[in-house]
Amino acid sequence: MTTEQLVAQINKKQSFLCIGLDVDLTKIPPQLLETEDPIFEFNKAIIDATHHLAVAYKPNTAFYEAYGIKGWKSLEKTIQYINTHYPEMYTIADAKRGDIGNTSAMYAKAFFEDLGFDSVTVAPYMGKDSVEPFLSFEDKHTIMLALTSNEGAFDFQTKETEGKELYKQVLETSTSWNNASQLMYVVGATKATYFTEIRKIVPDSFLLVPGVGAQGGNLQDVCKYGMNNQVGLLINSSRGIIYASKGTDFAAAAAASALTLQQEMQQILAGRK
Numbered sequence: 001m002t003t004e005q006l007v008a009q010i011n012k013k014q015s016f017l018c019i020g021l022d023v024d025l026t027k028i029p030p031q032l033l034e035t036e037d038p039i040f041e042f043n044k045a046i047i048d049a050t051h052h053l054a055v056a057y058k059p060n061t062a063f064y065e066a067y068g069i070k071g072w073k074s075l076e077k078t079i080q081y082i083n084t085h086y087p088e089m090y091t092i093a094d095a096k097r098g099d100i101g102n103t104s105a106m107y108a109k110a111f112f113e114d115l116g117f118d119s120v121t122v123a124p125y126m127g128k129d130s131v132e133p134f135l136s137f138e139d140k141h142t143i144m145l146a147l148t149s150n151e152g153a154f155d156f157q158t159k160e161t162e163g164k165e166l167y168k169q170v171l172e173t174s175t176s177w178n179n180a181s182q183l184m185y186v187v188g189a190t191k192a193t194y195f196t197e198i199r200k201i202v203p204d205s206f207l208l209v210p211g212v213g214a215q216g217g218n219l220q221d222v223c224k225y226g227m228n229n230q231v232g233l234l235i236n237s238s239r240g241i242i243y244a245s246k247g248t249d250f251a252a253a254a255a256a257s258a259l260t261l262q263q264e265m266q267q268i269l270a271g272r273k
Ligand SMILES: O=c1ccn([C@@H]2O[C@H](COP(=O)(O)O)[C@@H](O)[C@H]2O)c(=O)[nH]1
Pocket: 020, 022, 060, 094, 147, 148, 149, 150, 186, 187, 188, 210, 211, 212, 213, 214, 215, 236, 237, 238, 239, 240
C-alpha cells in the first residue's frame, strides 16, 4: 500500500487507529482454546468486528513466535485473512528486525514477499546497510524505532553524543538513505512532548505511535504535537482494545473500545478544518 492510499483510508474512515493483534492465550476467552487455532479464531473475530473503525492492524510477531510453528501458522493465516477480506487495511509486522545487509534482505523477503505485510518495524542500531534492504521493496514501508514508549528509551535514545540526542541523530541520518521516503518512525505516545522536536526533523513522515491505552499515553497530546497536514500518525492500541472483555462478548467489547478512540479521532480531525 502506498502512503497516498493510506491517507485516503484515513480520510474515508475518519480514523488513524491501528489495532495491535498481540494474542496471549492466557488472556483470550476460554471457549476459544477448544478450537483448532485459537489465535486465528480470536484475531478473525476481532478483525471482523473492528475493520471499519481502524486503518491498520499490527500483529507483534513475539506473540506468535512464542507458540512455535503453530504460532507462525496463525500469523500467516491472520495476514492472509486481512489481505483477502479487507485489502484496504494497512498491515504492520511488528518484528523489530535489522542485521547485516544480506540477512536484512532475507527478513524483508519474509515479511514483504512471503507473508505479504505492507510494513515491518526495524531497529536502527546497525545503521544504513541494515535498513536499506527493507527500503528497496516498492510500495512497502520500513518503520524504524526512533523514540520508544518504554522507560528504557531514556537509557540510550535521549542521551547526547556531540551535542545531539541519539533519537534525533537516527531521524536526521536516515533521511539521506536510499528510498528514505518509504520510512516511517516509531515514537511512543508516552513521549508526547518530544513530538514538536521530532516534527522539525521529519515533518512529512508517518509516525507509528504505540502507548495509548495500557501504557497510559494521551491521544490528544500526541495529536496536538505530532499531527501534520496529512495526519501523519498511526495510533496503536493493543491490550486496551483486544482484551476489553474476556467473555463471549470479547469482539463486541473490542469494537466498543475501538469506537471510543475512532470517535475521539474524528473529533480531532474535524477540529483541524
Ligand atoms: O516503543 C514501542 C514500540 C513498540 N511497542 C509495541 O506496541 C504494542 C503496544 O501494546 P499495548 O498493549 O497497547 O501497550 C506492543 O506490541 C509493543 O511491543 C511499544 O509498546 N512501544
